Amino acid sequence: MRSDLWRNNIVLLTALFILAPVGLILWQSFLTDAFFSARANPTADTYSFVLSDPGFWDALQNTVILSAGMVVIAVPLGSLLAFLMVRTDMPGRRWIEPAIFLPLFMSPMVLAFGYIVSIGPSGFWSTWWQQTFGAPFWNVYSMPMLVLVVALTHVPHVYIYVATALRTVPSDLEEAARVAGGAPLTVAMKVTLPLVWPSIAVSAVLVAFLGFELFGLPYVLGDQDGRLVLATYLYKFNTLLGRPAYQLMAVVVIFIMLVTLPLVMLQRRMLRSAQRYSTIGGKATRSHAVPLGPWKWVALAGVMIWLYAVVLLPLSGVALRSFVTTWGPLVAIRDVLTFDNYHKLADLPLIRRSIVNTLLLAFVGGFASLCVYALIGLASHRSQAKSTRVLDFLVLLPRAMPGIVAGLVVFWIFLFVPFLKPWVASLVAMWVAYTLVWLPFGLRLVSNSFGQVGRELEEAAYVTGAGQARVARDVILPLAKHGLLAAWLLAFLLYAREYSTGIFLMGQGNEVMGTMLVSLWNGGNIDVASSLAVVNTLVIAGGIALALRLGVRLDA
Amino acid sequence: MPELVVENIHLKYGAVEVLKGASFAVEKGQIAALLGPSGSGKTTLLRTVAGLERAYKGRVSVSGKEVFDGSRNLDLPAEKRGLGFVFQSYALWPNRTVFDNVAYGLRLRKVADAEVRRKVGQVLEVLGLGHLHERYPSQLSGGQQQRVAIARSLAYDPAVLLLDEPLSNLDAKLRDEARAFLKELITREERAAVIVTHDQIEALAIADTIVLLNGGVIAQEGSPEDLYNRPTTLFTADFIGNNVRLAGKVIAAGDGFATLDCDGLQVTGRMGQPVTVGQGGTAICRMDKLGLAVPGERDTVEMHRTTTMFLGEKWEHVYRIGNHSLRVLTDSAVGDATSPIRIPRESVWIF
Numbered sequence A: 001m002r003s004d005l006w007r008n009n010i011v012l013l014t015a016l017f018i019l020a021p022v023g024l025i026l027w028q029s030f031l032t033d034a035f036f037s038a039r040a041n042p043t044a045d046t047y048s049f050v051l052s053d054p055g056f057w058d059a060l061q062n063t064v065i066l067s068a069g070m071v072v073i074a075v076p077l078g079s080l081l082a083f084l085m086v087r088t089d090m091p092g093r094r095w096i097e098p099a100i101f102l103p104l105f106m107s108p109m110v111l112a113f114g115y116i117v118s119i120g121p122s123g124f125w126s127t128w129w130q131q132t133f134g135a136p137f138w139n140v141y142s143m144p145m146l147v148l149v150v151a152l153t154h155v156p157h158v159y160i161y162v163a164t165a166l167r168t169v170p171s172d173l174e175e176a177a178r179v180a181g182g183a184p185l186t187v188a189m190k191v192t193l194p195l196v197w198p199s200i201a202v203s204a205v206l207v208a209f210l211g212f213e214l215f216g217l218p219y220v221l222g223d224q225d226g227r228l229v230l231a232t233y234l235y236k237f238n239t240l241l242g243r244p245a246y247q248l249m250a251v252v253v254i255f256i257m258l259v260t261l262p263l264v265m266l267q268r269r270m271l272r273s274a275q276r277y278s279t280i281g282g283k284a285t286r287s288h289a290v291p292l293g294p295w296k297w298v299a300l301a302g303v304m305i306w307l308y309a310v311v312l313l314p315l316s317g318v319a320l321r322s323f324v325t326t327w328g329p330l331v332a333i334r335d336v337l338t339f340d341n342y343h344k345l346a347d348l349p350l351i352r353r354s355i356v357n358t359l360l361l362a363f364v365g366g367f368a369s370l371c372v373y374a375l376i377g378l379a380s381h382r383s384q385a386k387s388t389r390v391l392d393f394l395v396l397l398p399r400a401m402p403g404i405v406a407g408l409v410v411f412w413i414f415l416f417v418p419f420l421k422p423w424v425a426s427l428v429a430m431w432v433a434y435t436l437v438w439l440p441f442g443l444r445l446v447s448n449s450f451g452q453v454g455r456e457l458e459e460a461a462y463v464t465g466a467g468q469a470r471v472a473r474d475v476i477l478p479l480a481k482h483g484l485l486a487a488w489l490l491a492f493l494l495y496a497r498e499y500s501t502g503i504f505l506m507g508q509g510n511e512v513m514g515t516m517l518v519s520l521w522n523g524g525n526i527d528v529a530s531s532l533a534v535v536n537t538l539v540i541a542g543g544i545a546l547a548l549r550l551g552v553r554l555d556a
Numbered sequence B: 001m002p003e004l005v006v007e008n009i010h011l012k013y014g015a016v017e018v019l020k021g022a023s024f025a026v027e028k029g030q031i032a033a034l035l036g037p038s039g040s041g042k043t044t045l046l047r048t049v050a051g052l053e054r055a056y057k058g059r060v061s062v063s064g065k066e067v068f069d070g071s072r073n074l075d076l077p078a079e080k081r082g083l084g085f086v087f088q089s090y091a092l093w094p095n096r097t098v099f100d101n102v103a104y105g106l107r108l109r110k111v112a113d114a115e116v117r118r119k120v121g122q123v124l125e126v127l128g129l130g131h132l133h134e135r136y137p138s139q140l141s142g143g144q145q146q147r148v149a150i151a152r153s154l155a156y157d158p159a160v161l162l163l164d165e166p167l168s169n170l171d172a173k174l175r176d177e178a179r180a181f182l183k184e185l186i187t188r189e190e191r192a193a194v195i196v197t198h199d200q201i202e203a204l205a206i207a208d209t210i211v212l213l214n215g216g217v218i219a220q221e222g223s224p225e226d227l228y229n230r231p232t233t234l235f236t237a238d239f240i241g242n243n244v245r246l247a248g249k250v251i252a253a254g255d256g257f258a259t260l261d262c263d264g265l266q267v268t269g270r271m272g273q274p275v276t277v278g279q280g281g282t283a284i285c286r287m288d289k290l291g292l293a294v295p296g297e298r299d300t301v302e303m304h305r306t307t308t309m310f311l312g313e314k315w316e317h318v319y320r321i322g323n324h325s326l327r328v329l330t331d332s333a334v335g336d337a338t339s340p341i342r343i344p345r346e347s348v349w350i351f
C-alpha cells in the first residue's frame, strides 16, 4: 500500500502554520494584556472596550463606505473595460492591456504618494491649476476623493475576472442576436451580460473584500483628518497608548476577519458555480469584434482618462517630485532641479539596505516560498485523503487575513516561541509573514500547474517503477516548469510591492522598500520617499515587462 | 502456474460497483483480450491489476507473487509490481526523447549506462524505431508513438504486459499491421499480455483467450473459437459476430436444438441453455451465414425482397416477412422478388 504518511505530515505542518496565528489572535483577544506579559489575565472586556469606542465605529463606517464605493464604481467600470477590450474594435487594445496590469502590481503607497504630490495641496497639478484657473475644486484628503481613488485603482481586479469570462462566450451568440436585428448595445446588455453575470458577481465580492483590507491609500490620504479605516485603526493601537495594545489589536483583527472570512467563503462558492457555468460555453472561440463605429473614439478617450487617473497622474507626480528639492506655487523648476534624492538612496545605509533586502526577499524569498507552496501542492496533488480536503478549506483563513494582520501575528509568534525570538526583526520573520500572506494565492497557482500535468503521464512513471518522489522529480515538476516559473515571477512582483505585511516586523536590518516608504512618509521625508517610490515602481515595471516577454499570464 | 492470476475483483467508484467479481488468468507467451462494450469496466480492471486503482476485494498475483489481496489488506503500489503498461493515450513524456522515454525504467533500476544503451537500442531496433532515438514524442506519427509506448513498457523486461486499447488511436490500415506485429512480438518475447479492446474482430484475431466483460462481470472466458462457436450466454452470442436478434416463443425443443416462432418467422438453432416449449426465447443468427436457398431445403423461410444494393464485390438485399427484415449477401444479382432464405441451425443460438 502506498504510504500517505508524508502527505499527512505536510498537511499537518501547513495546518499548524495557518492555525497557530489564528489561535494566537483568538487567545490574545481574550487577555487583559500582551500574551507574554505576566499580568495577562483572561477577560472579555477588551471586546466591550472596542465596541464602546466611537473610533471603532467610525473606522468601521468608513471601511464600509469605501468598500461599497469600490463595488459601486469599480464593478461597472471594470466590466465595461473588459467588454471594450475583449469584445469591441476599440483602437489601441494591444498596448492598453499591459497598462491595465500596472495599477494591479504598483504599491498603493506609491500611488498614494503620487496623488499627494500631484493633486495634493501645493502638488504639481494643483499648482498649475491654481495658476491657470484659480483655486482647485478638489481636496485630495476628502472622503469622496478617497472613495474615487480606491475605486478607480481596483478596476483591474474586476477587469481580470470579467475579461476571462468574456473570452469564453462564443461570439456567434452575439452575432445571431445582431443578425436578428439587435443593436450592438442591446445585444451586449441582453445576450452577453447575462452570460458573464456570475463572474461579475464574483469580482464584486472580491472587491468588497479588498475594501476591508485597504491600508496604504487610506493611511496616506485619510490620516491627516484622522479619518481611519479598520486597518489603520488597528495600526494606531501600536503607538496610541504609549506602548502596543496587543489585546485591542487582536480584537480588531477578529472583527476584520469576521467580515472578510464570510466574504472569502462566499467568493469561493460563487467561483465554483461560475466555473461550472462557464464551461458549458466550452473553449475560447475566435471572437468577432463588435463594431463601435465613431463611438470607439469615445470609448478610447474614456479608457485613456481612467489610465491617466490611476497611472499617469500619480506616477508623473512621484517622478517629478523625485527630481526636485522642493515644490510650491512660487518655485521655478530649474532652481530646484536635482539628482540628490537619488544619491541619497545610495548614501543612506538604511535606504540602500531596504533596496537590497527587497530584491533579496522578492527574488530568493519568492523562490523559497514557491518551494514551500510546491511541497504543499505535491502533498495534496491527486490526493483523495480527507486531510487534503481540510487543507483546501484551511487556506481560506490566511486569505481572509489582511497583510498587516499576518505581519502582526508572525511578529507575535516570533516573540512567543523561544528559539524564534532572536529572529524576530530579521528578514526570516519577514519571509515567513510573506509566505503566510501569499499561501492561498501561491498554492492555487502551483496546484493549477500541477493539475495541468496529464494524469496518465504520472501513472506511466509509477508503473515503470518510479516512487512518489521520483514521479514528482521526473514528471510533475519538469512538466509544470512553466507554471512554476510564472508563479515565481508573480511572487517576485508581489513581494517587491508588499508594504503592509512588514510594518510590525520592521526592525534594524530587515527594512524593505515598502515598509521604508511607510516610515519615510511618517517622518515627512518626501524627497527620499519619492525617489524610492520611483525605484520601487521601476523594479515592478521590470518584472511585468519580463513576465510579458516570457508569456506569463499576469491575470492568474 | 499462470504468469498473471486475477481473482474475484470487486471495485467501487463511490457507491457504484464497477467491477463485480472479475477473474481471469494468463499464461506465459499468451495474449488475453479483455473485450466488452464501452463502460463495461475493462480499463478499470486493467488499472486495478496494475495497481492504479484500488479494489476492495479480490486477489492478483504476478509470476506467482501476490501483489494484491483484499482480505489481507495487501496492496503493492504500482511501482513495486514490475508490470509493463501501455496507455490508450500512450502517455509518452513530452519532455524526453524517445531514447530517454524507453530508458527510464532501466535507469530507475540503476542499470549501468552502457547496458542501458545496449538494451534500449535493442528494443528500439526490434520495434523498428532504430533511427528515432533523439526525436521527441511530438515529432512522431501516431504509429511510431504507439511503438515507443510499447518499447518503453518492454525495456525493463516485465513478465506481464498490460495494454489498454493500444490500437484504437491508429487508422484502419495501420491497425491491421500493428495487430499482427504485436501478436508476433509478444509471442516471441514470451510475455504474458492482456490487451483491452472493444473491437471483437481485433480480439478474435489477436488473443489466445478472450475474457468477455459485461457490466463488471465476466460473461464468458475462452478461446476465440469457443466464444464464436460455443457462446454460453445470450450476451456472448449477441456481442460476438454480426447478428440478427429475433424474439419469439419456443415451439419445439430437443436434441440440443430448439425452434422459435417469431411472429410467423420460424428459426431453429442450438440451445445455448435448456429451454422448454411454450416459454419465450431469443434467437441470435449470424448474419454472414444467411443465404439464398433452393426450395425445399431445411431451415429456410420464404421471404420477400424489398431492396437491393450493389457493393462492388457483393450484392446486398433486404428481405422481409411480417415485421422482420434480414440483410442477405449474394455473389450475383438476384431476379426473383420472393426467395427461400437459409438460416442454418448451426449458426443460430437460442436463449
Ligand SMILES: Nc1ncnc2c1ncn2[C@@H]1O[C@H](COP(=O)(O)OP(=O)(O)O)[C@@H](O)[C@H]1O
Pocket (backbone or CB within 6 Å): B013, B018, B036, B037, B038, B039, B040, B041, B042, B043, B044, B045
Ligand atoms: N474515476 C471514475 N469515477 C467514477 N466512475 C468511473 C471512473 N472511471 C470509470 N468510471 C465508470 O466505471 C465504468 C467502467 O469504466 P471503464 O473501465 O473506463 O470502462 P471501459 O474501459 O470498459 O470502457 C463506467 O461506467 C465509468 O463511467
Ligand SMILES: [Mg+2]
Pocket (backbone or CB within 6 Å): B042, B043, B044
Ligand atoms: Mg476504456
